[in-house]
Amino acid sequence: MERHALGLAAAATAAVLLVVFYYPVATVFVDAVFVDGRPTIEPILSVLSSRFYLVDIFGFTAYQALLSTVASVLLGLPGAWVLARFEFRGRETLRSLTILPFVMPSIMVAIGFVATFGQNGTLNAVLGAVGLPPVDLLFTLEAIVVAHAFYNAPLVARVTTAAWESVDASAVETARSLGASPTRAFRDVVLPQLLPAVAIGATLTFVFTFASFPIVLALGGFQLATVEVFIYSRIQNLAYAEAAALAVVETAISIGLTYWYLRYEGRNRGSGQGARPQPRRTLWPEAWTAREIGTRVGIAAYGVVVLAVFVGPIASMVLASLTGPEGGVTLEHYLFLLERQQTGASYQVRPLPAIANSLRFGIGTLLVAVPMGVALAVLTTREFRGRAAVDALAMAPLAVSGIVVGLGLLRGLVFGVEAFGTRIQVTGALAVVAAHAVGAYPFVTRNVAPLLGNLDPRLVESARSLGATRVRALVDVELPLVAAGVVAGAAFAFAISIGEFDSTVVLAEGSTSYTMPVAVERYLGRRLGPATAMGCVLLAVTSLSFVIIERFGGRYGGRGGF
């Protein structure tokens, strides 16, 4: 059994992908190449020959995604450096919470941004207090870019932190003892191990922001419409051929980029020994040399930016949930949640079931996505022809528009297929977990694969020669050494599940398996109180979950090392 465990895991992964991803998506994509039952390339051709679509839409979408990627990397890297290289109280908790922006429903981000960066927002209040002129950030390209950085800088930071914590200190020490300066040692030893992580963070960010939808219209406006806005519009109007053609082109670009990255990742294999992280420095230096002071000023400045971009929007959402209609502190919105819980009818959305469902799906996703992701990571660190292509196909769930996946799940799973005189349908909790896992496992793979690739193959070989099976060697030797990556991947898997909306509403249609983001959406009304209160509940529940995941994962990692 153990002998074939990896193969089985890979086969199971392929089967799940086929049922809850490839088949459903194919039911939509087919509209781009079949019209009235006849094969045609007309829809795709008309997209590719339209100057408006190519330049104004695809060109602009790529441009804003590029800006967003640069902003996310610039904002995420210093965070990774602080988290990986400095020791301070609450560091681990802070590291767990960096993923929080990732689960914020877009409507909450929009609310937080208006309150923070709007004309009467916190930022302008602060600027006014120190005598600076107000800035108007909203409804511009800048607002979209900052919001995308809000979502994705944490991703860059997390992936890079995991890689940084897996750098073997002895390699750095060796370089230093051979006379390399700290800068030189960093450049030659540490940087090569960080670059793949930064590159994957950047690639994922680009793919995500390329398919961004609600944020673009909520903080930018229709003049800044992206591809996804037009896909949504065409699907709303049931113009499936055009929607599918747009989605096919969008996916091709994303997958192409991912493939290109994976070729690069495959060429950059390190040969690390293990993971004995370098000792961290204290935030409060021993001696105040010029260099140390410069470093601390930099960290302080970065702290201010983090306050503005991350803490500001989240804090203003918390504040909104405590504010009454004419200002003044109130708990009425939370009372609304209690009341809805107690008196809500069966067809209404109640907070507690939403919390319970979210947690159930989140834990389920974690349990399914981590083995899936690790199996694929092991597979892709082997050398075989077409590895990058297989890998890129496995990454496809990130590259396909969420709106298209939603429609595909409706056609493919909710409606089901006629077979042997019965209709086979796949809905309910299992389907939701499967759909979430498909969206989540690529994160596990991408967090683990680069680190696995960096391990010295002799570690596995010696374990195998001592009689361990491949799986045994993986679980006992390799995974503990790359625990930072596994834990980061697991946290992402959980976060993806908590934040997922498109597939959840389709698969939980009309039943009682609504989740926290669905509840937030439902409680939106003329006043924002109830929705923001639910949003705060979502944040509280997920924060706690992340801290628990990290603590638990940290213990597992503690078994490894030397």
Add this chain to the structure above:
Amino acid sequence: MKRRTFVRTVGAGGVVGLAGCVGGNGGGDSGGGSNGDTATEADSDSTGTTTGTAASEPPELVVSTYGAFVDAPSTSPGPWLKETFESEFDATLDFATPDSEINYYIERALQGVDIDADVYVGLNVDMLIRIDERLDEGLFTPVDDVSGQGDVKEGLNFDPDGRIVPYDTSYVSIVYNETMGDDGDYVAPETFDALLEPEFEGDLLTQNPTGSSTGKSFLLHTVDAKGPDGYLDYWEELQANDVRVLSDWSTSYNAFLEEEAPMVVSYSTDQVYANREGQDLAKHRIRFLNDEGYAYPEGMSVFEGTDRPELARDFLEFMLRPDVQGEIAQRNVAFPATTTADLPEEFAEYAQAPPEAVTFTYDELRDNVSEWTQAWERQFASK
């Protein structure tokens, strides 16, 4: 799948042993397929959630609608309607609220999957056009001689084929904040032309016509005011004057409340809420551009495949009754569809109707609305 034999051996004992993998149409029990696909279809349905005592239980009416109709955080008509209807009729009323609303059922019909709802509440002319464009057979049955239909206001009926009965209507207008002027006396422009004046630059928030009914109504209002040949030029100037077209009503209304801009496209019943919530009415003034408001009636109809046509008709009649019309209007914060609704005095005080209601007919929209919207999208999103 050996589901058939499995079902036969267990009988209709309400076994839920398939872990949500097979069957189950969202927990509802449609009591047989409407298209009568196969015997098995009906078979597997009857094992859904029934407990084998179907005969003694009151019949079930499934009413599908949009989420806010049953679940808005302020007030929604849904719960009251269910309670009142069930107290008067021997029936159970169940709500279904698919996220993609009517598109969910159009999609079901397109894919040949049976529909498990009896009535849809919340139809508009846009949806009707989509139904008629995509489906050879209408989704809904013609509804005539429902008592109370004669009381529906002239001009609200939007279906030439008589499948849809309006139950309420809103008017889309500008809502503005008087306190945002330099001396606290901001005055919104009175005409579409005045909206282009430099003094109103960046002052108006509206919504994506594809994702929002207010946004769509405002766009159509400009088509009505400027003509199909002139509305794009008008929008070009509006865009130059920095109009903001945001994703949806909530987002834009929140920005308006945060005083990001002094005007927002919304409903003319805005003060009903403002008054209810004790807000400053000066921050919620209504303006009807060109003295017009764009009418947005909502309608209901009976699904073609319903197996409870009588009960569905009872429900429609119930919805048009004067007392029920008054309740819907107050709880949905909209105007009743009939002339005979029972409404308190104060409703008229805060719910403002336009001097003149504007709306396009079904026929005018059917041939043009997609084209108008798509041309607008292309122009507005050109970088």
